[in-house]
Amino acid sequence: MTQSRVAITNELGLHLRAAARLVVVANRHKAKVTLSANGKTVDGKSLLGITSLLAKKGTVVTIEADGEDETAAIEALAALIHAGFSTTS
Amino acid sequence: MVGILIATYGDIGRSLLDTAIDLAGEPAPLATTITLNDHQDRAQEWSGLVAAADTVDSGDGVLLMVDMFGSTSSTLALSLLADRNVEVLTGVNLAMVLRAMLNRKDTDLKTLSEDVLQYGRRNVTSSATWLKSGDHAQGND
Numbered sequence: 203m204t205q206s207r208v209a210i211t212n213e214l215g216l217h218l219r220a221a222a223r224l225v226v227v228a229n230r231h232k233a234k235v236t237l238s239a240n241g242k243t244v245d246g247k248s249l250l251g252i253t254s255l256l257a258k259k260g261t262v263v264t265i266e267a268d269g270e271d272e273t274a275a276i277e278a279l280a281a282l283i284h285a286g287f288s289t290t291s
Numbered sequence: 292m293v294g295i296l297i298a299t300y301g302d303i304g305r306s307l308l309d310t311a312i313d314l315a316g317e318p319a320p321l322a323t324t325i326t327l328n329d330h331q332d333r334a335q336e337w338s339g340l341v342a343a344a345d346t347v348d349s350g351d352g353v354l355l356m357v358d359m360f361g362s363t364s365s366t367l368a369l370s371l372l373a374d375r376n377v378e379v380l381t382g383v384n385l386a387m388v389l390r391a392m393l394n395r396k397d398t399d400l401k402t403l404s405e406d407v408l409q410y411g412r413r414n415v416t417s418s419a420t421w422l423k424s425g426d427h428a429q430g431n432d
Binding site: 249287 | 414
């Protein structure tokens, strides 16, 4: 299992657009992905789950991935958050 | 991959699909929309719907989402069931379109249809419900 802690940098936090883009990137990987923040852990491939974290700008989110491509998944998801969700690559 | 077709009065379907694509941040292949207004010629509407369904069917079938049960779209959509691999859902909303786009890669038409139906229903809620300890707060999906 691989883990990374990333602070949300965009103004609106983990709103619907950001969550949708996280799901798109998470779905590109086989690894099971979870996101944790504010004392809650949710499925990283779940739109409702991610938005329910209510993670605002500055909130530190812990991303965990478990599976054959877990490292690539973590890197891609962390890069997306760092970029303020402006890209899905 | 299952195709997505949204059939509605006016531009509702187009707006829903465009918005879902914008939110997801990536294009949606095998997805299109059609406007079916009841002042159009019925034969023309029918052939337009058939053509649209064929456009997005790569062999895995089509999830056809329409605005309301009883609308022109739903009436025509039900006729498609007879000779095409189509599942029809009524009451299309943004959550359903997004769910269908994000979850259709490794699933079959029947499974996707049921999943999108349940997801759409769960997204029709009230603040009084989801601010309590409902599924949203639990992060379930």
